[in-house]
Amino acid sequence: MKPNYTELFAALSPEAALIVGALLVVVLDLTLGRKKIAEARWHAAVRIALLAVGLAGCFTFASGRPGAEFGGAFMLDALAQATRYSVLVLAALSLALLPGTARMRHPAEFVAVVLFATAGFSVMATAQNLLIAFLALELASLSLYVLAGFDKTRPESAEAALKYFLFGGVSAAFLLFGFSLLYGLTGSIELNVIARELGAQAASPLLVVALVMVLVAFGFKAAAVPFHLWAPDVYQGAPAPAAALIASASKVAGFTFFARLLWSGTGASSGQAPAWMLTLAILAGASLLLGNVAALAQRNLRRLLAYSAIAHAGIMLLGVMTGTRFGPGALLYYTFTYGLATVGTFGVIAIIERAGRCQDLDDLAGLYRRSPLLAGCLLMFVLSLAGIPPLAGFFGKFLLFSQALRLTGLTGPAGWLAIAAIALSAVALYYYLIVLKRAFVTPAVAGTEARIAVPLKPALALLLAAALLLALGVFPSSALRLVT
Amino acid sequence: MNSPHPYAFLALFAAVAVAFPLALLGVARLWARYFSPPKPSATKNDVYECGVAPTGDSWIQFKAHYYLYATLFLIFDVEVLFLLPIAVAFTELPVGALFAVLIFILLLAEGLVWAWHRGHLEWK
Numbered sequence: 001m002k003p004n005y006t007e008l009f010a011a012l013s014p015e016a017a018l019i020v021g022a023l024l025v026v027v028l029d030l031t032l033g034r035k036k037i038a039e040a041r042w043h044a045a046v047r048i049a050l051l052a053v054g055l056a057g058c059f060t061f062a063s064g065r066p067g068a069e070f071g072g073a074f075m076l077d078a079l080a081q082a083t084r085y086s087v088l089v090l091a092a093l094s095l096a097l098l099p100g101t102a103r104m105r106h107p108a109e110f111v112a113v114v115l116f117a118t119a120g121f122s123v124m125a126t127a128q129n130l131l132i133a134f135l136a137l138e139l140a141s142l143s144l145y146v147l148a149g150f151d152k153t154r155p156e157s158a159e160a161a162l163k164y165f166l167f168g169g170v171s172a173a174f175l176l177f178g179f180s181l182l183y184g185l186t187g188s189i190e191l192n193v194i195a196r197e198l199g200a201q202a203a204s205p206l207l208v209v210a211l212v213m214v215l216v217a218f219g220f221k222a223a224a225v226p227f228h229l230w231a232p233d234v235y236q237g238a239p240a241p242a243a244a245l246i247a248s249a250s251k252v253a254g255f256t257f258f259a260r261l262l263w264s265g266t267g268a269s270s271g272q273a274p275a276w277m278l279t280l281a282i283l284a285g286a287s288l289l290l291g292n293v294a295a296l297a298q299r300n301l302r303r304l305l306a307y308s309a310i311a312h313a314g315i316m317l318l319g320v321m322t323g324t325r326f327g328p329g330a331l332l333y334y335t336f337t338y339g340l341a342t343v344g345t346f347g348v349i350a351i352i353e354r355a356g357r358c359q360d361l362d363d364l365a366g367l368y369r370r371s372p373l374l375a376g377c378l379l380m381f382v383l384s385l386a387g388i389p390p391l392a393g394f395f396g397k398f399l400l401f402s403q404a405l406r407l408t409g410l411t412g413p414a415g416w417l418a419i420a421a422i423a424l425s426a427v428a429l430y431y432y433l434i435v436l437k438r439a440f441v442t443p444a445v446a447g448t449e450a451r452i453a454v455p456l457k458p459a460l461a462l463l464l465a466a467a468l469l470l471a472l473g474v475f476p477s478s479a480l481r482l483v484t
Numbered sequence: 485m486n487s488p489h490p491y492a493f494l495a496l497f498a499a500v501a502v503a504f505p506l507a508l509l510g511v512a513r514l515w516a517r518y519f520s521p522p523k524p525s526a527t528k529n530d531v532y533e534c535g536v537a538p539t540g541d542s543w544i545q546f547k548a549h550y551y552l553y554a555t556l557f558l559i560f561d562v563e564v565l566f567l568l569p570i571a572v573a574f575t576e577l578p579v580g581a582l583f584a585v586l587i588f589i590l591l592l593a594e595g596l597v598w599a600w601h602r603g604h605l606e607w608k
Contacts, residue, residue, distance in 0.1 A: 005580035007583060019587065019591065023594050
């Protein structure tokens with residue numbers, strides 16, 4: 001078959017827009033930005049990057065002809081398109097947090113690497129071929145390692161980058177090994193051929209090994225127990241906008257990619273419950289339990305967010321299990337709304353950090369008096385994370401839990417997990433409310449009562465994220481229609 | 485007689501892989517114990533520098549700047565690696581492929597321009 005490069009170019013035009021945008025950011029900073037102060041360079045870089053992301057969104061809309069592209073290397077279905085939109089929105093919000101809050105050197109490089117990571121996420125969403133998928137995953141991961149270590153003035157940032165890099169490198173090795181075994185079993189790297197071949201042959205020990213390898217890498221990407229150890233340190237040490245990207249867009253793209261791999265690649269073996277279901281259930285249960293319980297003990301706001309992310313990863317893994325029958329809608333809705341809330345929370349942290357320290361929960365004290373806007377946004381984000389109606393976090397949980405209960409009733413692992421997740425949501429509510437109590441009830445410590453100035457672009461990003469959370473919570477069906 | 489499990493050879497392989505080096509190391513250990521008792525001296529503990537008498541300490545600071553040159557060399561390396569197959573098939577490729585190649589070259593060239601502008605090519 002002769003590959004059609006024009007079609008390929010049309011299908012991948014969003015990613016091309018992102019890459020060209022990244023190149024433009026760097027070139028313009030090298031030429032026009034040489035004499036400017038850092039603040040102006042941040043603003044210029046972010047403006048170009050937002051333009052590129054917007055253009056990528058338009059191209060995503062225009063590249064709409066659904067179906068397999070380029071001999072089955074890419075799949076432009078509803079899931080891919082919706083994931084692309086989600087990733088672009090989350091990346092744009094993370095970018096908009098930068099001007100006025102970031103104090104790092106080299107603005108253009110930071111922004112360009114964010115765009116590279118976004119291109120990686122976007123390809124991950126469409127990849128239908130193990131090799132393309134791995135390349136996209138590595139592009140995204142390598143960019144994220146750089147972003148995590150970008151703040152050279154703080155040793156914690158370097159620590160975060162090193163830990164993330166080491167864990168990520170090992171998990172990539174596991175993933176490649178799993179992929180090579182899948183290739184050995186089926187003789188193909190294309191997901192639909194793999195599904196057909198695996199459906200035709202009986203389950204073998206080799207398939208189990210391959211699946212376990214893939215699940216290890218998935219567990220790392222999702223920060224699921226027992227592969228979660230990197231998350232608290234990275235969330236604590238990375239610059240806040242980088243942490244926002246790692247916690248949101250990376251999650252969305254990773255879950256779409258691995259869910260597609262598990263559903264279409266290896267889920268179709270002879271109609272019964274797939275072999276990976278039980279392993280995934282164990283990962284999900286462990287993540288739910290450890291994430292929620294460990295978050296109770298945290299005194300550091302960012303570490304608390306990391307453990308809450310681990311708990312949320314447990315719920316998302318439940319979504320991967322239910323997605324085999326009910327489709328990807330609920331999972332994508334949940335990851336996207338979770339991403340919105342985390343980007344927002346990290347945005348609030350970034351803005352507070354500009355005025356002073358924001359590491360411990362106590363640093364939030366008196367936020368209501370110091371900046372009502374930030375406190376109000378934090379309220380929306382944290383309540384959405386906790387799953388309080390009418391915010392989107394509630395509806396995402398409701399949808400996933402009801403699907404899990406319908407999947408096998410109370411007899412299967414999914415049903416039990418749903419019950420456990422509902423019970424642990426009450427635990428989660430406690431530590432989320434502790435965050436809000438610091439922000440709204442505890443008076444500010446003497447010496448830190450000064451009002452916090454909120455720069456314009458980050459403020460708009462926070463308001464947009466909060467408005468999206470409310471809108472998606474009130475009209476969830478209109479968002480779900482995009483996916484199904 | 486029923487045939488062994490298809491994965492039985494793996495277990496055998498693992499057992500041999502562990503036993504063989506252990507046996508060799510054990511023999512070496514025994515040999516060292518009985519025939520070459522340790523007699524350390526200043527000359528014996530010296531750093532080996534290809535036979536030349538070593539000068540100074542080996543724990544010195546040296547510039548790790550060269551790794552940047554190695555990384556930048558990769559730009560040309562990768563460029564050749566990918567451009568060669570494209571050049572071979574060039575006459576059969578459509579316009580879209582040309583665009584893709586141009587973006588690819590731009591991506592690599594700009595990396596070099598960036599490093600140049602930021603002064604990473606100067607040996608300080």
